[in-house]
Amino acid sequence: MKPEKLYLISPREPSGATWLINCFLELGIKTYRETMGEMWEPSMPEGYTLNPAETRLKKWLPILSSRQVFDFRKDIEIEWTHHWPTARHQAHRIIYFVRDPRDALLSRYRRESPEMAFGEFLDFPDPYTLRNKIDTWCLFNEVWLQQSNFRFFRFEDYKRDANRTIRDILHFVGIQAEEREIMDALENSTFEQAAIAEKKYREQHPEDTELINRASQVGSWQSSDEAANIARIAEGTGRLLACFGYEQQVKAFKKSYMPHASVLGFYKHLPVASNFWHVESDDKDIGGNRTQVLQFVLSLDEDMLKRSGYSAYETFALLQGLEELMLEAKDGGGIRKIQGLVRRITVKPWWRVIRAMEKHDIRLPSSVRGFVWRYRNLFKNFNGWHNA
Missing domain, CATH: 3.40.50.300 (P-loop containing nucleotide triphosphate hydrolases)
Incomplete structure (x- = not known):
C-alpha cells in the first residue's frame, strides 16, 4: 500500500x-x-x-x-x-x-549576509514576485x-x-x-x-563558511537596532500578524499585487481564485506600484545585482520579470535598461529550460533528475561576475 x-x-x-x-x-x-x-x-x-x-x-x-x-x-x-x-x-x-x-x-x-543594509535588503525585489x-x-x-x-x-x-x-x-x-x-x-x-x-x-x-545554526530567540527583533525597519515590517504584515496570533490590535489592510499579478506568468500559476487579487484601492495602488518598479529599474546596475547575493539563476529570473513589466508599461527607457543588463550578464540557455519547466510544474523522471544532479557541476558558476 x-x-x-x-x-x-x-x-x-x-x-x-x-x-x-x-x-x-x-x-x-x-x-x-x-x-x-x-x-x-x-x-x-x-x-x-x-x-x-x-x-x-x-x-x-x-x-x-x-x-x-x-x-x-x-x-x-x-x-x-x-x-x-x-x-x-x-x-x-x-x-x-x-x-x-x-x-x-x-x-x-x-544568515544570507548580503552586501546591503537591512533596509536595502528588504526593498530589493524577490526574483519571482518582483515585490519587496x-x-x-x-x-x-x-x-x-x-x-x-x-x-x-x-x-x-x-x-x-x-x-x-x-x-x-x-x-x-x-x-x-x-x-x-x-x-x-x-x-x-x-x-x-x-x-x-x-x-x-x-x-x-x-x-x-556559512553559519546556519544561531541561538534564535523569540522576539529578538525587540532588541535589534533596526527599529524603523522593524516598524515597516509590522505595518506591512499587520493582517498576518493578527491571523497568526502575534498581535491583537494592528492596523490591517489588504495589499494590492497589481500590476504584477496581471502581467507576470509566475502569478498566473498560483492556485487561487480570480478575486483573490482584487482590492478596492487597486487603481491608486497600481499606479504607485508601477512607479516603484520603474524607479528601481532605472537605479539598477550590476553592482546592485552582485550585492544582492542572488544566484545567477535568481538574477536571470529577476531581469526576465522586470522586462515583462517594462514591456507591459511600454516604457522604452526601462526596457532598454533591462535588455542592456541581460546582454552584459551572460545566462546559459540551460536555465531558461529549467525556469520554463518550473513555471509549468513539469517534473523530470527520477532517473533523469539523478543524471542531471550527477553532472550538475557542468551548469554551475557560469556567471563570472557572480563568483568574483
Whole structure:
C-alpha cells in the first residue's frame, strides 16, 4: 500500500522547520525534500541511506551525523519545501510552520549576509514576485492560507514548549508514538545538538563558511537596532500578524499585487481564485506600484545585482520579470535598461529550460533528475561576475 504523503511547508525565511524535520526522522517518518535526484537511497538488505549528494543537510539535521541506515514507517511520508503552492499540493494535508516576520526577515538577512543594509535588503525585489521582501513574505503566507487540509504551527510555540508542539503536530498527522520515542526525538533535535552537528560538518568541509545554526530567540527583533525597519515590517504584515496570533490590535489592510499579478506568468500559476487579487484601492495602488518598479529599474546596475547575493539563476529570473513589466508599461527607457543588463550578464540557455519547466510544474523522471544532479557541476558558476 502506498504511504500517505503530507507536505511540510515554511517560508524561505528561517522558521525552525529543521527542528521538526529532525524530530520526524528520529520518529522513523520518511521526510525528504524534492531534489534533482532522490534524497534517500535503498540500502541492502533493508532500510535507506542518505544520498551522498545531500551530505550538506548534515549542517541542519543532527540525526544525519549520528545514524547511517534508516528504517522508515510504511504508512506515511513527508516532503518539505519552501516552494509556492501548485495544483499537486491540493490533494494532500499541509503542515505549515511559520515565524513572526519581524524575527524571520531579520534572521534571513543575518544568515544570507548580503552586501546591503537591512533596509536595502528588504526593498530589493524577490526574483519571482518582483515585490519587496515584506510583500513577498505576505503573499507566500496568504496564498498558502487559501489551501484546504491546512494547519499552521508557530516557531514561537516550539521554542516555548517543544513537547506540546510535537505532540500537537503528531496528533494532526495521525501518528501515535511511545513516550520514550518522543522524548528521545526532542532530546536529539535541540539547538545544541544541531550546533554540534554543524561544527562537525564544517570541520570536514572548511570551504563551507556559512553559519546556519544561531541561538534564535523569540522576539529578538525587540532588541535589534533596526527599529524603523522593524516598524515597516509590522505595518506591512499587520493582517498576518493578527491571523497568526502575534498581535491583537494592528492596523490591517489588504495589499494590492497589481500590476504584477496581471502581467507576470509566475502569478498566473498560483492556485487561487480570480478575486483573490482584487482590492478596492487597486487603481491608486497600481499606479504607485508601477512607479516603484520603474524607479528601481532605472537605479539598477550590476553592482546592485552582485550585492544582492542572488544566484545567477535568481538574477536571470529577476531581469526576465522586470522586462515583462517594462514591456507591459511600454516604457522604452526601462526596457532598454533591462535588455542592456541581460546582454552584459551572460545566462546559459540551460536555465531558461529549467525556469520554463518550473513555471509549468513539469517534473523530470527520477532517473533523469539523478543524471542531471550527477553532472550538475557542468551548469554551475557560469556567471563570472557572480563568483568574483
